[in-house]
Amino acid sequence: MTHPEMQEQLHALFPTESDIPAECRVLAPLHQRAILLNGEMHIWKGETRPVHSPVALRGADGSLTHVELGSFPVTGTVEADAAIAAASAAYNNGRGQWPTMSVADRISCVENFTNQIVARRHEIVNLIMWEIGKSLADSEKEFDRTIDYIKATIAELKNLDNANSRFQIVDGTIAQIRRSPLGIVLCMGPYNYPMNETFCTLIPALIMGNVVLFKPPRFGVLLYYPMLEAFRSAFPAGVINIVYGQGHVVVPHIMSSGKVNVLALIGTSKVADQLKKAHPKTNRLRAVLGLEAKNAAIILPDADIELTVKECIAGSLSFNGQRCTAIKMILVHQAIADQFLRRFCEEIGKLKIGMPWEKGVTLTPLPEMAKVAYMDECISDAVAKGAKVLNENGGASVETLFFPAVVFPVKDGMKLYREEQFGPVVPVAPFEDIETALEYVITSNHGQQVSIFGTNPDQIANLVDPLVNQVCRVNLNAQCQRSPDVFPFAGRKDSAEGTLSVHDALRSFSIRTMVAAKQSPASKKLLDSIVLGNKSNFVNTRFIL
Ligand code: G3H
Secondary structure, eight states: OOOHHHHHHHHHHSOOGGGSOGGGOOOSOEEOOEEEETTEEEEOOSOEEEEEEEEEEEOTTSOEEEEEEEEEEOOOHHHHHHHHHHHHHHHGGGTSHHHHSOHHHHHHHHHHHHHHHHTTHHHHHHHHHHHHOOOHHHHHHHHHHHHHHHHHHHHHHHHHHHHTSSOEEETTEEEEEEEEEOSEEEEEOOSSSTTHHHHHHHHHHHHTTOEEEEEOOSSOOGGGGGGHHHHHHHSOTTSEEEOOSOHHHHHHHHHHTTOOSEEEEESOHHHHHHHHHHSSOGGGOEEEEEOOOOEEEEEOTTOOHHHHHHHHHHHHHGGGGOOTTSEEEEEEEHHHHHHHHHHHHHHHHTOOBSOTTSTTOOBOOOSOHHHHHHHHHHHHHHHHTTOEEOSTTTTOEETTEEOOEEEESOOTTSHHHHSOOOSSEEEEEEESSHHHHHHHHHTOSEESEEEEEOOOHHHHHHHHHHHTTTSSEEEESSOOOOOSTTSOBOOEETTEESOBSHHHHHHHTEEEEEEEEESSHHHHHHHHHHHHTTOOSSSOOOOOO
């Protein structure tokens, strides 16, 4: 599809060097050579991978050149083995300094780390923005939300540990029950929330006493460079080790070592499945997974149109639709479809598209050209099978800037019906009978969230009851979303394994362990002596303030 005028406008949105605000400029490419391994920065002399921004600069001749951000090491299986060895030594079968450290001391280390990265907020936010093209406002939000998450995690751990700082006596047995670490955690986050989603597993894993192998996402590697020194200095050697390189080579290799106790992956079910199978003893492996989703919005005939349009726009197009929680299919009742689609398309026409640092921008460059090609492919497939792009300039693109397309009517058999598009294409399908909408959710391979828009309490209640058994969050007259982070974030079918929230994550990365003794004077004397002599970090009644 060609949109000559729109394409001209999109092309003009790419900046020249001088259009970039001074405080956002990339002063010099960041060529990272340091690798954090076993508490030391090793200087890498091998192969590296260049990093280019989704943002391109417009030359005087109109050419577009992606901004060079720097490069990072492409390490291999040898370095992966060294990382495993460092982590194993730090954990030392649960005898290492970190897993045996008191909870209060572990909290201090995490606080020290947090203070160090807060001091580098500007640098990290700028790298998030340049590496993945997220708007400056959202990049700042991602950083601040992550810091809030760490603080909430610390507060929750204090509550948890204080609640366990006592003995229980049941049927003649005295016990102290606490949560203990699991061992080595392999942590991998996604490119769309490269900091927040990674830290939502990495921080609870660390603070519970596990040691970590961390593999940064495909896009969003350099933003970790300003954090390396904080990781090195805040934690004992080997507690956190960073692995670079080609995921499909390095990660299965790490899993096949059998040394990983927890796989924490925010990615796809296909990868999760392969990685679990690569572990020689799957019974020893715990998985904490956030996977793909195809969240549907179900719009009932009596829905408040203006509210529905507003929520569906935020739900389907925030950060160009690149959220695991995005609304990725809209099912609208026939009686309201024309009205909804007209207003939806009008409002999409008002969205600001441009460079990530611009005020009020919603649509920004996509991370790679392959994503643009996939968006085109989804649209062409639907159009060839009878759908239309309804909105003006829908699907127009220049380089990485892609104007959203509303595709209607999307039917079974089209890619957009089931595939997670993870981008700015919004499939819409009409329904007459509510059973059709329910059936769509029931037959989906995914089960993360759903949004219902309507005002009739009977009808909504009738939908809620079956839907809560299909997904893990039913949103009423609101978009799908993860936040607030203290609420459970989970999914059924191919969408997740385990539950993440500030509270649940601490449990996901630990196991309840107890020390028990017969209720006798001798036991009392023994336990008193351990507690009063402050001899153990596990058997104690200390209170953390
Ligand atoms: O991509 C998944 C994110 O965790 C979504 O978070 O729904 O709060 O934007 P959010």
